[in-house]
Amino acid sequence: MNQQTYDFGLIGLGVMGRNFILNVADNGFKAFGFDLDAEKVDALKKEGGGLEKVNASTDQETFLRALQLPRKIMLLVPAGKIVDQVIENLLPHLDKGDLIIDGGNSLFTDTDRREAYLREKGIHFFGAGVSGGAKGARKGPSIMPGGSRDAYKEVKPIFEAVSAKYKGEPCVAYLGPKSAGNYVKMVHNGIEYGLMQLTSEIYDLLGKAGEMSNHEMHQAFDQWNKGRLQSFLVEITADILAQDDEHGDGELIDKILDKAKQKGTGKWTSQNAMDLGIPVPSIDIAVSMREISALKNDRVKADEVYDRPKPILIEKKKLTKMAEEALYFSFIITYAQGLHQLSEASKEYEYNLNLGTIAKIWRAGCIIRAGLLADITKAYQAKPNLPNLLLDPSFSKEIKGTISSVRTLVAYGAENGIPLPGLSNSLTYFDAYTSGRLPLNLIQAQRDYFGSHTYERTDKSGTFHTEWEG
Template identity: 50%
Template sequence: MKKYTLGMIGLGTMGRNLLLNMADHGFSVTGYDKDPKMLKTLEEVGQKHNLKGFSSLEDFIQSLELPRRIVLLVPAGAIVDSVIKELEPLLDQGDIIIDSGNSHFTDTSRRATELSKKGLHFFGMGISGGEEGARFGPSMMPGGDKTAYAAMKDILEAIAAKVNGEPCVTYIGPGASGHFVKMVHNGIEYAMMQLLAESYDIMKNGLGYSNEQIQQLFDKWNKGRLQSFLMEVTASIFTFVDEKTGNLMVDMVKDEAKSKGTGKWTSQVSMDLQLPIPTINEAVSSRDLSKFKKLRVALAEAFPHEINIPENHQEFEAQMEQALYFAMISSYAQGLHLLWQASNTYSYELDLQEIAKIWRGGCIIRAELLEDIYQAYKANPALEHLYMDANIQDKLSETISGLRKIMNVAVNNGLPVTAFASTLTYFDSLRTKNLPSNLIQAQRDFFGAHTFERTDEEGIFHAIWNQITL
């Protein structure tokens, strides 16, 4: 029987495209799926490489070289555990399982511990880039078992996206670090999408721009410092016509945003780690708020308002570009700060320079700006916060006025800009030497004797705020 270098479990679009990518680079690969349609599709699209799949898990396992390399691309959660349970009795010690779905990092930690006790290598790997990325070059974030990564390194580097000839994949760190980094990547993605949506809303409902005008502006921005995959996608959306109605499809899509949970996970973890990422949090909340369509319609009728936007649209567009650039920097900054904190808390040993480097290509949040971010961490690998880099500080100083002006107009005209607003207050809070938190701590000590620290001496103190005279 022919022996294959790697086997894929789950031959949906992502799994199938990854196999095709591997085959293009000369690797002998196969797949397994319970659905005969998936196996047939693999054979049809993989004719060039004579790709074949298996409907029998036992035959699939026996077809793989030792140590076996098995990639899972199945829905996160209980299904991953179910597949692993089926695999275990068929595997030998030293075999490798790679979970490439969007699993929660705590599940990855648990699975790695359980499988290690049984002599099996396991690691979690985040993959970004969607269907096209999987087919022609994704950004990949593998973390966990170093032995397993070493056995996969050549394959992963071959199929990854390339920037300046360098593959967009690296060993992220121990434990569940790979899935953790992918989760934060998705949180940044949420923030960027919300910022683009708010920019669209300002142009459509504030400036009264047509879809064509909005498309032209997004396209223009994508040719400058705001160049990114998401900007490119957004500009393209405004050219897509709905065959059913003849209208632009964007006008036919209901304004209720869905999610698969990774943004929420990022927000939850940030609160566990007590590290604020307000732009990402507001992006998650905005999707949730959008689902209350009936309520929104009723309240729109109850609270009508007029909109008076500045007449100089050209100047306003320039300010919007500045505001969006500032907010995009802040989205990355918040996500990377969370990675910095998680690395310290969970001992992930994250190299933020390498993470910024592999995000430059293949992934959904790839952007020209990431080259500057990569250079910031390259110059100072111990950088705690992106705002501390001198080059980034120059960019923030140059564009902050645009964000303040956009915020002023949006707030005065009742246009919802939660992501922009949280970005501005996050920045203003971080650059404030003395916050009013001293009052909060005094309040806590007043009613709950929670104690406080003093400004003039070390130690923990409690004051008798409300002395009762008997």
């Protein structure tokens, strides 16, 4: 084999890996791939446009010998034990100063463990979240790296070249030490769960409350994507609703089974938010709804047992206007929850995250890219320590202009038997967060009554206990 040195190595030549390494090669960097599957190796060689640009092998020794020192090796393999296995296989053959990058959706605590383990052996390691799907990997993803700042400098030119661009700016930035990159990607995916759930609820509402056809809903989402709801998820929803069924009559959306799967990152976001004591109900319910959707057989049986109200129809133009306002409101609320979690995690895990930078690199390339991220970026650049997006003047103005439609539609859903959990959870979060006084004083009294847990008073400082009479 030609002993030419390559700038960048990648292990795992599945769809994401193949597209990412081709992206690297397209941007002027020589790249070498490794996979045990000979068909994947051959496919990459054929598509690469010349072995001097991109090459691959099923032999690990050949792969490692081809890389320029210090080696820069990215892993795009399934999260979990496989990542550890790949690392153990590489270790005996690496030199001090080499860099391993985990580009998968690894749990952030695993990244911390691996980083500490490899640091002792003189090997750099960091996690880099990659968002944008297969097309993003090929044409420009949003990349969220965290770990050793010095190690990141080694791949910074490559990552900036291959990332998505927003008005010429690369959608990648060093985010912080340890597992900062994987953590930010985890919350990104939690927000993604929330936005997808909300979009599905609005689709359901338009169909049931307005008896709108798929074509009419396609037109609504397509129009919204040209305004303040401009986003990847709204854009692809419009496309999906217009897709004909190539295997039958009508549109494909009507033939797809209503059971949504998940890979765990949304669940991790909710679990960790609970650990931190941060409320993210729009994300929590999105995870729960995927779990409820899996109970298809039970749901069908229950549907036969219970009567459901026949929805009172809403005039289509009026419904479309309210639905746009409700979706925009709940998108803002979901981003606000995710960014609040990032803010608190930054303190807890000493990431020193810059929320303005995070919003900035999400503006293009990633699944949750949206026009309003430009406004979110401005909000955090103007006030880096903003506790919550709801306290930003420009967003409070948007909320005030949409809240009436949200209340109307949530009430309508309850009265007409249309589940709108994402929308109602977003509204409940807003109402609770903006309430100067909540009824939790009663809960504190109850806790003190049965468990002597004490309470604080509004008129005196300190903690108190009462011997409540039975």
